[in-house]
Amino acid sequence: MTVVHAFHVPYEAWLKSDDVKEYVRTEAQEGMEAFLAQKELASLASRIEAIVDEGETGSVIMRQFERTKSHLLVLGTHGRSGFAHATIGSQAEALLSAVNTDVLMVREPRP
Numbered sequence: 001m002t003v004v005h006a007f008h009v010p011y012e013a014w015l016k017s018d019d020v021k022e023y024v025r026t027e028a029q030e031g032m033e034a035f036l037a038q039k040e041l042a043s044l045a046s047r048i049e050a051i052v053d054e055g056e057t058g059s060v061i062m063r064q065f066e067r068t069k070s071h072l073l074v075l076g077t078h079g080r081s082g083f084a085h086a087t088i089g090s091q092a093e094a095l096l097s098a099v100n101t102d103v104l105m106v107r108e109p110r111p
Contacts, residue, residue: 001048001049002048002064002068002070003035003048004060004061004064005028005031005035005050005051005052006053006054006055006056006059006060006061007025007027007052007054008054008057009021009024010024021054025052025054028052029052032050036048036050051064057091058091058095058098061073061095062095062098065099070101072102072103072104073101073103073104074103074104074105075092075095075105075106076092076105076106076107076108077105077106077108092105
């Protein structure tokens with residue numbers, strides 16, 4: 001099982017410092033570690049390959065999907081709708097139409 005966390009450096013064109021990129025990468029890595037530390041994942045820990053990869057979400061997911069030749073793509077979504085969905089777009093929706101395999105979309109739990 002491969003778990004992928006895609007990240008990008010916000011305003012990268014203006015923030016060219018390697019320190020900023022390393023800070024964002026560290027934040028992404030810590031987020032991945034916190035996710036994997038959940039007790040619900042303890043029994044799967046030895047079967048998980050964790051990837052923290054820089055780039056646009058869709059490109060990172062497709063690159064890793066092609067590398068692993070997976071038979072199932074599971075995507076987490078933020079569940080945006082209405083105006084936010086129309087203006088921001090949906091990475092998960094775009095990926096859904098880009099892959100030729102089964103896709104399971106999991107919405108973020110509601111508070």
